[in-house]
Amino acid sequence: MSAPMSDPVHSVLDQGLRAMAGFGGDLVAHANQIGASLYAPPRLVVVGRLKAGKSTLVNALIGAPVAETAALEATRVVAVYQDGAPSRAEVVGLDGRRHPVPVVLGEVSSFPIPDEEIAYVNRWLPSAAIRDLTFIDTPGLATLTTKNEAATRRVLIDGFEQTRTASVDADAAVFLFDSAPRADELAFLKELPLSPLNTLGVLSRADGFGEGAFGRRDPIEHAAHHTATLARQLGDTVGAVIPVAGLLAQTSHTGALSENDARALASLADMSPLDLLDLLDDPAPQRVSVRVRDRLLDLVGEYGVLHGRHIAIRGAAALNEWLSRRSGVPALYSVLSSSLSEFAVMNRARRVLDKVDNLAYTHPARDRIREIAHSMRRHPAMLRVSLLGDLQRVIASDPQAPLVAELRTLLTARTSAAAVGLPDQATPQQVASVAQQRLQAAQARAVSTVTAAEDAALVNVISAYSALIGAGRR
Ligand SMILES: Nc1nc2c(ncn2[C@@H]2O[C@H](COP(=O)(O)OP(=O)(O)OP(=O)(O)O)[C@@H](O)[C@H]2O)c(=O)[nH]1
Ligand SMILES: [Mg+2]
Structure with missing residues (x-):
């Protein structure tokens, strides 16, 4: 210690x-083991509906594309991201056994045991962003893929009571909603063994809220307005609700955006919103190739294309700065590092x-x-x-x-x-x-x-x- x-x-x-x-004897080892959790950073779990944007947000917070976010690939196992070198991973089985997993070029390869027997995956990577707070990504809660939901439940709720080895020991939670929370999500929230002061609500994918980027209202402003209603509804389960567009922050914080991307985006700056909307749907667009158009959409979404093209004229750095600010993630980070951390430390x-x-x-x-x-x-x-x-x-x-x-x-x-x-x-x-x-x-x-x-x-x-x-x- x-x-x-x-x-x-x-x-x-x-x-x-x-x-x-x-007192000596085996109590030395017990004290050291318990002490280890006292000195490790508190653990923040990101939970929410399938495809709510959890892994994207985790990547944005860590500042590296470590969590799987492909449109068709759902997160299958609980993943604990903590600061440490060298970059490595291990699978923790439901029986408490640990198995090292090879990490090749930053990617975790296949797991040595079936998903159903995995409690969670520990992933270490050297990153200042996770020095004070460990992030835990979870499979989405859903009606369709109950298998994924089961993986999340057993480490957060059931694991807590039955097999303590299978619990990820979360000290705080960020709960993602991309619209009004469903009854089953609220029920899950209530079961989490955490107080509302340890739980933060995030209205995710705020860049597509309401009618979306091309609607009458700015979706991010609209989402911000709606969070006040959500905070009132969820008062006994979450401390606050913050609107976040994780995709914008992921692109900005992971360095995914190049000067070429900014130039391509800036080349659309003089189009009318209607022409731009056509271009986004066009199977054979004129101004930019399909590949470039789709890459821009992947990077910044419709909202980022519509509003970011004017910023992009000033170059990739200016665009990055705008994306980060617009994403709401810096505001989220300041809550995480102040009040939520304080209660997380107390929970630990x-x-x-x-x-x-x-x-x-x-x-x-x-x-x-x-x-x-x-x-x-x-x-x-x-x-x-x-x-x-x-x-x-x-x-x-x-x-x-x-x-x-x-x-x-x-x-x-x-x-x-x-x-x-x-x-x-x-x-x-x-x-x-x-x-x-x-x-x-x-x-x-x-x-x-x-x-x-x-x-x-x-x-x-x-x-x-x-x-x-x-x-x-x-
Ligand atoms: N426009 C927009 N798209 C987003 C945002 N966040 C995530 N997405 C997209 O939504 C899809 C799902 O994102 P993920 O981060 O994988 O969602 P998830 O909650 O981890 O999904 P599961 O692990 O399958 O439950 C991806 O295609 C993301 O690019 C956002 O803030 N804005
Ligand atoms: Mg995911």
Whole structure:
């Protein structure tokens, strides 16, 4: 294990694991193994309907064309992309066994075991883009190809409870919709063992939203407008919804676009939109060859052709910059690296604690391990980690419970004042006084709660208000 981190949550867990290793014997190996997940980057899984644009988005985020996105080729297995050299891959079987897979010219060749026996594929490649966050691409959820859906379910949901080795241990999720979410997708979202603060909605293929590129409204603006409605509908499953055109970002971020492409696109700049629309459908176009036209469509889609041709006059670099900005991926990235990462890190802390608990069930030194788990949990720095777990469990048992809003406020507030619903300029005494009222209300509710999840959550909510009262007195 490396030196303790400055982050208080990490320090608490690190010290606990060191104490556990101090008992010697096989506990050294256990502590190291659990510690490895503490120091690895949090894991973000990309899920959604078949062909929603998941692999395209993963490529755009990684900045390399590593995930399969061919129009006819669906993603068949769960793939975990992490930073590491040399570029290599291994298949993890449902039985937990690992098999190395040859990577030739950046491509993973065939798998040594049948798809049905694969839990996921680990893929390492040297890339700064995945240093702080590991990305997981998944087969699409669909009614037609239930085989693909089964592969995703067993590592995210079923795997979680039954065979823990087959779980990819996601800490956060990006859920892609390319239109209104379907009932089965919403059901899947609810089953994910993650809180809404760890889940981000993406309205994908935004460049084709509504009537598409040649419609009356700009599809990306239209999609942005629609995300507000979606965010309201999905409030108890996702924290926010962002419109994204992954294809535009994939082309820009992977360096797929050449100066020749920009020139070809610029040569269409003087056409009227109607003539351009004809050219896109024409089996024998005049201005450019079929091959060039189809390549442009593959690279930037109809939207990129229609609007990018004027930018392309300034060259490939300007076009790249425009594509990236228009794609919405930089905006997505900033959410990923701020709030979503923060909750992902907290979720991972919770997984570390769960692993210590599990060990206490099976190990002969169970009492000492349990004592360590207790002392880790009791540390004030761990309160937010507990509250995040409470949020997920309370929503799972009753999404309408009043505690949901209270937990969310406590978890997302940036100041003590905001944590009790006061404006930021409130004095510490005012904060303490409202916290006192909330504390009493929580104590009164603790007598009459409906579910075990609420019972457990109220204990932590009461601790949170007590801490706010204590801070106000100081
Ligand atoms: N116009 C446009 N096309 C996109 C976008 N994202 C993906 N596509 C296209 O949609 C098709 C499917 O994209 P993928 O990224 O493979 O979708 P997926 O969700 O990974 O699909 P499965 O793995 O089969 O479930 C490809 O032909 C992509 O080029 C987008 O933002 N805009
Ligand atoms: Mg895919």
